[in-house]
Amino acid sequence: GESVGLHLPTLSVQEGDNSIINCAYSNSASDYFIWYKQESGKGPQFIIDIRSNMDKRQGQRVTVLLNKTVKHLSLQIAATQPGDSAVYFCAEKDAGNMLTFGGGTRLMVKP
Amino acid sequence: DAGITQSPRYKITETGRQVTLMCHQTWSHSYMFWYRQDLGHGLRLIYYSAAADITDKGEVPDGYVVSRSKTENFPLTLESATRSQTSVYFCASAVKETQYFGPGTRLLVL
Numbered sequence: 001g002e003s004v005g006l007h008l009p010t011l012s013v014q015e016g017d018n019s020i021i022n023c024a025y026s027n028s029a030s031d032y033f034i035w036y037k038q039e040s041g042k043g044p045q046f047i048i049d050i051r052s053n054m055d056k057r058q059g060q061r062v063t064v065l066l067n068k069t070v071k072h073l074s075l076q077i078a079a080t081q082p083g084d085s086a087v088y089f090c091a092e093k094d095a096g097n098m099l100t101f102g103g104g105t106r107l108m109v110k111p
Numbered sequence: 112d113a114g115i116t117q118s119p120r121y122k123i124t125e126t127g128r129q130v131t132l133m134c135h136q137t138w139s140h141s142y143m144f145w146y147r148q149d150l151g152h153g154l155r156l157i158y159y160s161a162a163a164d165i166t167d168k169g170e171v172p173d174g175y176v177v178s179r180s181k182t183e184n185f186p187l188t189l190e191s192a193t194r195s196q197t198s199v200y201f202c203a204s205a206v207k208e209t210q211y212f213g214p215g216t217r218l219l220v221l
Contacts, residue, residue, distance in 0.1 A: 032208045043201050043212035044154070089153070093208050097142060097161075098169075101154040 012108045019077040021105050023090035026071060030092040034099065035064060035075045039086045047075070047088075077107075085109045114138065117202050117213040124192050125221050132187045132216045134202030142205040143185040145169075145177065147198040148215075154201070160185055192220045 013019045025033070031052040036044035050057045050064045050073075057064050063076040073090050089104040115136040124130045134143065145157040146169075156169030158177040166177050174196060176188045185204075189196055197220045203210040 034209065036212075041215075043214045046209060046211060049209060097205070097208065098156065098159070099208075099210060103153045 009103075010106045010108065012110060013080050014110050015080060015082060017080055019075075019080045019084070019107055019109075021075045021077075021088050021107065023073040023075075023102050024071060025073060025090070025092045027092060027094055027100070028068075028071065029094045030100075031095070032093040033064070033066060033073050034091045034093075035062075035073075035088060036091065037084075037086045037088055038104070044089070080107075080109050082109050082111060115202060115204055115211055115213040117200075117216050119216060120214065121217050123219045123221065126193060127191050130189045130192055130218070132189075132200055132202075132218070134185045134187070134213060136183055136185075136202075136204040136213075138204060138206070138211075139182055140204035140206045140211075141182070142210075143179065144203040144205070144210060145175070145185070145187045146201045146203065147171065147196075148201060149198050157187065157200075189218075192218075194220050196220050 034049045035047040037047050038044045048059045048062050048064050050066050055066055061078045065074045087104040087106050089102045091099040091101045093099050118133045141162050144159045146154045148154050155171050157171055157175050158169055160166045160179040163179050163182050179185050200216045202213040
């Protein structure tokens, strides 16, 4: 299947700053996208999702933006905290119920 | 509320042995999935199940067997373990599109 990729493998930010993690997808038929957070030694944890009929969705300190024109997805984390340090990856779903996962970006928060 | 659990959390086995990884969910989700996660490959789907007694192959099914006699359980069996099956295995369940993952099983095949 088509793949989901990430621009930056590692992102280092200062505590309190905002973080932006990017994801490019190639399947124009994908209609649902998810961001997961994975801490060391743990399973992926659902953060936020968005459907293709939306451009933006907000959660607690997180916002996902979807630009279908350029097939780009981003996760914004406001006021980044040390507990946000983890690997973040996006996933897309097409007409079936299967997800295709990106490779992940490691977010490092400097105190 | 246990959610989704996996056992064992860590397993060491030898080449050629059979090993079964267990997955249990308390949400009554219809869909369940098995993934393996390796450096350089990300999450790859091994098998999935849409409901009890319905299973289907994913991207990397060779060497693995699954069953789903009950909605809440989805065991994964390595019939004859190989070193290439050393990995971290994640089980997930979903009611619609959103998949929720278990804590994983770290498997080392010597």
